[in-house]
Amino acid sequence: KGLSAKTSLNRYARNIYQKNFNLPYDMTLFNTSGGNGHIVGDQPTGPRARAAVDFLNSRYDKIERYQFNAQLNYKRNFGLHGVDALVVYEQAEQDDIDFNAQRNDFISPAIDQYIGGSTVGATANGSEEQSARISYVGLVSYNYDQKYLLEGSFRYDGSVIFAPENRWGFFPSVSAGWKISSEPFFSNVKFVDDLKLRASVGLLGNDQVGNFQWLQSYNIITGGAVFGDLQQGLEAGVLPNRAITWEKSLTYNFGLDGTFLNNMINFKGDVFFRHTYDILGDREESVPSTLGASLPDENYREIDSKGFEIELGYNNKIGSSINYYIRGNFGYAVNKVIRTNEP
Secondary structure, eight states: OOEEEEEEEEEEEEEEEEEEEEOOOEEEEEEEESTTSOEEEEEEEEEEEOOOOOEEEEEEEEEEEEEEEEEEEEEEEETTEEEEEEEEEEEEEEEEEEEEEEEEOOSOTTOOSGGGSEEEEEEEEEEEEEEEEEEEEEEEEEEETTTEEEEEEEEEEEETTSOGGGOEEEEEEEEEEEEGGGSGGGTTOTTEEEEEEEEEEEEEEEOOSOTTTTSOOEEEEEEEEETTEEEEEEEEOSOOOTTOOOEEEEEEEEEEEEEETTTTEEEEEEEEEEEEEEEEEOOGGGSOGGGOSOOOOEEEEEEEEEEEEEEEEEEEEETTTEEEEEEEEEEEEEEEEEEOOOO
């Protein structure tokens, strides 16, 4: 009793093919009048050839993505005790391909295929991109008489952006609430409709950083001379760093919510402190320029943030048909860089 399950699969596929065959064409000259010949008339006086390059270009994009979710839910009350829980498995992948090419100077406007164009100045480019992620999510909440509230959750995420040994991140959080207005000793406070005190602490992870920095990258270079001829070649890119992993943010939050005078006035206040660490950044400023290589990102930067926010609202109505409300909020926050790259 109280147990349910749900699965969902979303698949997205898109194929785009664009083709553009551009040929020279003539434009028509018209008679002009006026002292400077700036007024164009309506009588054609002859053709004017337009200098245009005939070319054929095409582009092909293929995008394939899917996301699979499986979820278990449990919700049940045992007298004054209430339990609500869920577990989620999520898997997602994407595979994108794009290709484009162009040839110029076609032998005939009747041939709109690449074979009819010149190989001089022809171009062809393309790229592929792949990414994947697996996540496990869990949440359990408990309440006693809707008065005392407790909730714990976690995420366990794996991202291909990082090396296999540093791919997974565990990010838990816990929160608690106390509905003070439901206490017996508060029953004589008539002007307060609802008053709740809450607190939370949670760890979040971020993988929206440069992809695959744990692998050696290479750059294509041109201009190198081999026996007097210019050649293409490869040079090593940024030094790899297999140790990079998730950026993390630990946040503490304390809040107070309340409504007063038959819900005419509502109040919400929050105070927070956030410590963000393992922020990725390079150390280029800390090494001499004679190093001879570009340094990779490392998880070493830190930033602290703290502040508060207050929201106040007023609701009322005029007669029986006009409702109105007023809302206002004020916030103040300070960021401080604790650790960064300095020479």
